[in-house]
Amino acid sequence: MSPAAPLHADPGLQPERTxxxxxxxxxxxxxxxxxxxxxxxxxxxxxxxxxLSCAVVAGSIYATQRRxxxxxxxxxxxxxxxxxxxxxxxxxxATVVLGILGVMAVLA
Amino acid sequence: MSDDPLSGDVGSGDRASRDVASEDPSGAPTRGxxxxxxxxxxxxxDPRFTLANERTxxxxxxxxxAFLAGGVAVEAFAADVFADPYRTVVSVxxxxxxxxxxxxAAMRWLNVERSMRLGQPLPMPLIIPLLSFASGVAMxxxxxxxxxx
Numbered sequence: 001m002s003p004a005a006p007l008h009a010d011p012g013l014q015p016e017r018t019x020x021x022x023x024x025x026x027x028x029x030x031x032x033x034x035x036x037x038x039x040x041x042x043x044x045x046x047x048x049x050x051x052l053s054c055a056v057v058a059g060s061i062y063a064t065q066r067r068x069x070x071x072x073x074x075x076x077x078x079x080x081x082x083x084x085x086x087x088x089x090x091x092x093x094a095t096v097v098l099g100i101l102g103v104m105a106v107l108a
Numbered sequence: 109m110s111d112d113p114l115s116g117d118v119g120s121g122d123r124a125s126r127d128v129a130s131e132d133p134s135g136a137p138t139r140g141x142x143x144x145x146x147x148x149x150x151x152x153x154d155p156r157f158t159l160a161n162e163r164t165x166x167x168x169x170x171x172x173x174a175f176l177a178g179g180v181a182v183e184a185f186a187a188d189v190f191a192d193p194y195r196t197v198v199s200v201x202x203x204x205x206x207x208x209x210x211x212x213a214a215m216r217w218l219n220v221e222r223s224m225r226l227g228q229p230l231p232m233p234l235i236i237p238l239l240s241f242a243s244g245v246a247m248x249x250x251x252x253x254x255x256x257x
Contacts, residue, residue: 010156012156014155014156014159014160015159017159017163018159018162018163021162021163021166021167022166024166024170025166025169025170025173028170028173028174028177029173031173031177032173032176032177032180035177035180035181035184036180038180038181038184038185039180039183039184042183042184072155072159075155076155076156076159079154079155080152080155081152081155081158081159082139082140082143082152082158083143083147083158083161083162083221084162085140085142085143085146085147086140086142088162088165088214088217088218089142089214091165091166091169092169092210092211092213092214095169095172095173095176095206095207095210096207096210096211098176099172099176099203099204099206099207099210100207102176102179102180102203103200103203103204103207106179106183106196106199106200106203107196107200
């Protein structure tokens with residue numbers, strides 16, 4: 001079986017770098033979820049909800065990585081990539097919600 | 109490299125519709141609803157710039173997540189270092205900085221994307237002085253608490 005044809009010919013490897021950047025962000029969401037687990041003895045069971053939320057965000061990023069790479073590679077090849085507004089907004093909302101829940105837990 | 113590796117993947121019909129879309133100043137029909145609304149004016153910038161802007165946003169989000177994890181960790185691990193009210197203050201301050209940075213990251217991403225679409229100079233990064241100030245305050249608070257304790 002011959003290797004698949006490359007999706008783009010960009011020497012700057014823009015899609016690769018962007019997808020890896022999403023991958024690092026996914027890892028950090030998982031790490032934050034793991035750190036939340038440390039609250040389990042103090043704040044009780046609902047910290048598991050925080051960890052699960054982090055896992056859902058990380059899983060969503062993981063599940064969309066292939067599609068993201070394909071979309072960005074084709075976009076680079078066609079010289080036009082639509083800005084990914086839904087992904088940016090969803091990531092921001094997820095971070096803000098986690099932060100607010102964290103502050104609420106500390107102050108409660 | 110053998111002739112054109114891209115022609116097989118980007119179909120000719122797809123490419124034709126993209127060209128029509130990019131020539132249409134009233135907005136491409138293939139764009140998503142959110143991006144049509146938030147990024148209405150201007151033309152599609154160089155895709156490399158769009159992706160670079162996305163990576164910069166993600167770097168800020170990771171910074172915000174690091175502050176969030178730091179605040180959570182202070183509350184979880186530092187019970188021996190800080191007495192109770194101080195620990196809560198440090199934790200809430202750190203998480204709040206993470207909140208501000210994540211909101212600032214999204215706003216900056218949007219402003220940069222808009223500037224690039226309109227061919228305008230990029231806006232000043234307001235979250236960089238915020239980050240410097242917040243880091244300085246956080247370290248000063250920690251030093252003060254450790255010294256005074």
